[in-house]
Structure formats: C-alpha cells, structure tokens
Amino acid sequence: MRARVLENTRKLVLLMNERMALARQIAAIKNANGMQIRDPEREAAVRRALISENPLINLIFEATIVEQTGSPLMDRPVEISGNRDDLFLVLGLFLCRPGIEIHGSKIPDSFVSGCSISGGHTVPSSGACEDTVDIGSGFPVKMEENRMTIFPDLIRVKNRCNSIRVIF
Numbered sequence: 001m002r003a004r005v006l007e008n009t010r011k012l013v014l015l016m017n018e019r020m021a022l023a024r025q026i027a028a029i030k031n032a033n034g035m036q037i038r039d040p041e042r043e044a045a046v047r048r049a050l051i052s053e054n055p056l057i058n059l060i061f062e063a064t065i066v067e068q069t070g071s072p073l074m075d076r077p078v079e080i081s082g083n084r085d086d087l088f089l090v091l092g093l094f095l096c097r098p099g100i101e102i103h104g105s106k107i108p109d110s111f112v113s114g115c116s117i118s119g120g121h122t123v124p125s126s127g128a129c130e131d132t133v134d135i136g137s138g139f140p141v142k143m144e145e146n147r148m149t150i151f152p153d154l155i156r157v158k159n160r161c162n163s164i165r166v167i168f
C-alpha cells in the first residue's frame with residue numbers, strides 16, 4: 001500500500017509540473033503577442049472539465065493559475081466546490097498565515113485544521129480583534145450548500161490583520 005501511495009504521489013508531482021510547464025509556455029506565447037495571460041472564459045471551460053468534488057484539487061488548480069501571472073495577489077474570486085467540512089478546511093488554509101489569530105465561537109473542526117496547517121491558530125473566545133469576517137454576510141466569503149466563493153478582499157483582511165473575528 002505504501003509503495004502504491006508513493007507511486008501515486010510521484011505521478012501527481014510529474015503531472016503538476018507538466019501542467020505548469022504547459023501553462024507557462026502558453027503564457028510566454030501570449031506575452032510575445034501582447035495578450036492578457038488570464039482568460040476568464042477559458043478558465044471557466046477548464047473548471048467545467050475539472051468537475052471535482054475534491055476542494056484541494058480545485059484549490060491547486062486556482063493556485064497554479066494565479067502562479068502564472070507571477071502575482072501573489074488574487075485578482076478575482078476563487079470558487080471551491082466540496083462538502084461543508086472540506087470547504088471550512090480550505091477557508092482555514094486561505095484565511096490563515098503564520099502568527100494569525102482567529103477568534104470565534106462554534107469554530108468547525110475542519111477550519112481549525114486548515115488554520116493550523118497555514119500556521120495560524122484559533123481562539124474560542126470573543127476578545128478584541130482588528131477585523132470581522134461574517135460568514136453569513138456573503139462577503140468577502142460566500143458559503144453555499146456545496147460551494148464557497150472567496151473574494152480577494154478576504155486575502156486583504158488576512159494580510160492586514162493579526163487577529164480576526166470570524167462569525168461562523
């Protein structure tokens with residue numbers, strides 16, 4: 001079983017490197033022709049082909065696209081599909097960074113995991129925070145039944161604040 005999981009991991013790495021190399025070649029052709037690197041219609045077509053219920057795959061796809069423009073900043077909303085636990089895991093990964101404190105009550109376990117993977121930590125309290133993200137408000141993160149949309153403003157909050165209250 002371990003040999004198989006290792007082999008699977010090697011294939012994933014090869015495929016991901018191949019995908020990124022292809023996308024960089026396309027980006028170089030676009031650059032040479034004075035075209036925009038990002039193409040929202042094409043991205044939508046790729047997302048339709050992806051049809052993945054695995055939010056980590058969706059996240060990797062979004063991350064590889066952002067990587068091509070050479071910008072660490074998200075310039076448009078990112079949509080992630082998956083079940084509630086997976087979405088909260090990804091939200092924790094996105095919203096947190098080393099040293100950040102997330103305050104809140106009824107924090108989902110999967111969010112706690114995502115937050116700690118990103119180097120942050122959660123505080124089950126209502127102490128003073130620098131900003132608030134209300135999950136129910138629809139902005140800067142919109143939670144639906146099996147889908148979540150993260151708007152670039154969420155990343156701005158994350159970069160600006162060391163403590164954030166999240167209303168789950």
Ligand SMILES: C=C(O[C@@H]1C=C(C(=O)O)C=C[C@H]1O)C(=O)O
Binds near residue numbers: 039040042043068
């Ligand atoms: C690779 C391309 O460029 C960008 C990257 C994409 C991708 O990684 O799938 C899709 C569309 C573009 O935003 C392309 O236009 O095909």
